[in-house]
Amino acid sequence: MVQVLEKKQINDFLAELGKKFEIIDARNDILPPKQYFFPPKEEIFTFDKKSARVSIPKIKKDFIIFGLSLPDLEAMVQLDEIMRKPQEDFFYFQRRNRAYLIGLSEDPICLPPVCALPGGDMILEKINEGQYRVLTLTDKGKKIAKSRFLKSFKNIEIKKYPDGLVPMPTLKKMLLDPEYLSDIVAWSWKNDAKIWDDLKDICLGCGICTYVCPLCYCFSVEDRNASRCRQWDACTLPNFAKISSGFNFHKTLKERYYNWFFHKFVRAYKEYGKSQCVACGRCKKYCPAGIDIEKVLINIKEDYEKYLSVAKS
Ligand code: SF4
Ligand code: SF4
Structure with a gap:
């Protein structure tokens, strides 16, 4: 029935x-x-x-x-x-x-x-x-x-x-191999790929991509008078990794922007065996700088493949 x-x-x-x-x-x-x-x-x-x-x-x-x-x-x-x-x-x-x-x-x-x-x-x-x-x-x-x-x-x-x-957008297809995504994202940072310099110049560090992502869940905690509050935090915000001594683990926007990718594709794969992305498209739709996560991953993949082919020749 x-x-x-x-x-x-x-x-x-x-x-x-x-x-x-x-x-x-x-x-x-x-x-x-x-x-x-x-x-x-x-x-x-x-x-x-x-x-x-x-x-x-x-x-x-x-x-x-x-x-x-x-x-x-x-x-x-x-x-x-x-x-x-x-x-x-x-x-x-x-x-x-x-x-x-x-x-x-x-x-x-x-x-x-x-x-x-x-x-x-x-x-x-x-x-x-x-x-x-x-x-x-x-x-x-x-x-x-x-x-x-x-x-x-x-x-x-x-x-x-x-x-x-099932018709699938490219990002959805890429998510089928979270191990590969984890490897290429980590590789691109270790090899100081130009892509992160280009992105830090475009990104406004506004945090919108994190707020609209159904799988971003970082928060900060604050005590006020007699109450404790928690509120959404975002990797790209300047104080995201700042601690009480004033030391900031991710001083530059380049580091903070990469951290968004690191958490979604490298750390998430290590901890849960999958990427923390479901290809919902919100981060691209609402990013005021027009950054498209799918294009970023495709660029990283192309860089990685070029690197492999040079290493083999
Ligand atoms: S929404 Fe766009 S501009 Fe804002 S932090 Fe995210 S990537 Fe950068
Ligand atoms: S496309 Fe992926 S990273 Fe972007 S908002 Fe949706 S789930 Fe989050």
Whole structure:
């Protein structure tokens, strides 16, 4: 049986869910879904001097994030893993455990055995102009799939990729070999490739690429009066690696910009066996200097291949 939701009933479906859950419509979000579990700025606890008691803000209601893209769902699977080890991030999971993620795909979805299972609890996959197939992927997904607006059909036509082939942007293809990416990125820095000098001249050090990336999660912590706050940090900001003595581990923008790539492709591969990128395209879309991560990686790859061919000759 295939469950189907009519396009014209999406709002009714959400309104019904809204009786039990807080609903967040993420369809037009600029920031990635990490913002709902690890907010740009949050008070993680307050301290009451009189009673000498510490209070941690509590999340009171289950919530649904609706309309996530497939790259964002994939990123959430990785972010959950990152936040789980080496030590579970309490503040992230107190929100994450209460959240239900619903994806929305306007294109056919590649499913196992050809592709890995997408993340999220439920995905609505467009099957024609007026209908979405409902894919329920977890127990949470099953719970929200009990809605009267979802209808079951025995036979319904589902579009498939021809021969199971999935069209992929170049960056997505490159991410299939995280070991190679890790090697070439590390190589380019060790060999002082010109690319890092060129990039430091173009980059404005604004941190936007980090804020919009669903897989950047560095933060700084600050104590103010009787509360402790944490807020997003970004590799390219001048104080990112500055410590209390005033010493800065990454004084130059060149070092800081490279650190963004190092963390995503070298350190992430070492720690998690994959790159911390899902080819969502946000960093390119919102970079005020027009830097394109895919082009940077292609340039590094070309430099590396040239180096290998010279070394062999
Ligand atoms: S968004 Fe662009 S300009 Fe800003 S720090 Fe990132 S790469 Fe540099
Ligand atoms: S494309 Fe850019 S923003 Fe998107 S996951 Fe990769 S590094 Fe992050």
